[in-house]
Amino acid sequence: MVRFIVLILIAVISFAANAAELIVTDGQVRVPMPGRTVTAGYFTIQNNTADPVSLTAARSTAFERAELHQHTHQDGVMRMEQVGQIEIAANASVSLQPGGLHLMLFNPLQPLLAGESVTVLLSFSNGQQLELSMPLTEMPRR
Ligand SMILES: [Cu+2]
Numbered sequence: 521m522v523r524f525i526v527l528i529l530i531a532v533i534s535f536a537a538n539a540a541e542l543i544v545t546d547g548q549v550r551v552p553m554p555g556r557t558v559t560a561g562y563f564t565i566q567n568n569t570a571d572p573v574s575l576t577a578a579r580s581t582a583f584e585r586a587e588l589h590q591h592t593h594q595d596g597v598m599r600m601e602q603v604g605q606i607e608i609a610a611n612a613s614v615s616l617q618p619g620g621l622h623l624m625l626f627n628p629l630q631p632l633l634a635g636e637s638v639t640v641l642l643s644f645s646n647g648q649q650l651e652l653s654m655p656l657t658e659m660p661r662r
Contacts, residue, residue: 541569542608542644546615547654549580549625551634559632560589561623561640561654564615567608574605574645582638584627591619600624605645634658 547563561580567573578586590603598619606621608614616622623640632638637653644650 541646542567542573542648542650544642544650544652547640547652548657549582549623549632549638549640549654551632551656551658552628557627559625559628560618561586561625562616562618563623563640563652563654564613565606565608565642566613567610569646570610571646572607572609573648574607575642576605576645577643578623578640580625580638580640582628582630582632583625584629586626586640587624589622589624591622632656 543566545564545566547561549561550559552559561578565575575588578588580586587602588604588606589600592599592601602624603621606614606616614621630638634656637655640652640654642650642652
């Protein structure tokens with residue numbers, strides 16, 4: 521019985537060690553509207569660690585500048601404001617999506633065509649950095 525429990529423990533520990541601590545899925549960047557030089561990126565961050573982690577910075581090689589933004593409603597008017605960081609609770613996920621948190625991207629440095637991809641770099645409070653390839657889409661999925 522003890523041997524059986526030890527085997528289970530080893531299995532659990534090795535599974536935890538193999539699971540990526542932070543996983544980003546469903547990444548997409550919207551192709552800017554005609555004539556516009558600003559657009560948004562969306563993705564989901566899964567935090568598989570036992571501690572809260574914050575997304576502290578983002579940039580893209582395809583844009584001059586990137587900011588973390590939140591949509592807010594004030595007096596019936598939808599506004600955007602920059603946020604310093606986005607916290608992901610332990611063993612939880614946060615989605616950046618249309619109408620909510622998003623990655624704001626300014627001044628494209630290259631042609632942006634639907635179906636192609638751009639590189640997005642995310643920095644987290646635990647020191648981890650992720651480099652992701654995100655597809656360009658005409659209409660973002662919710
Ligand atoms: Cu914005």
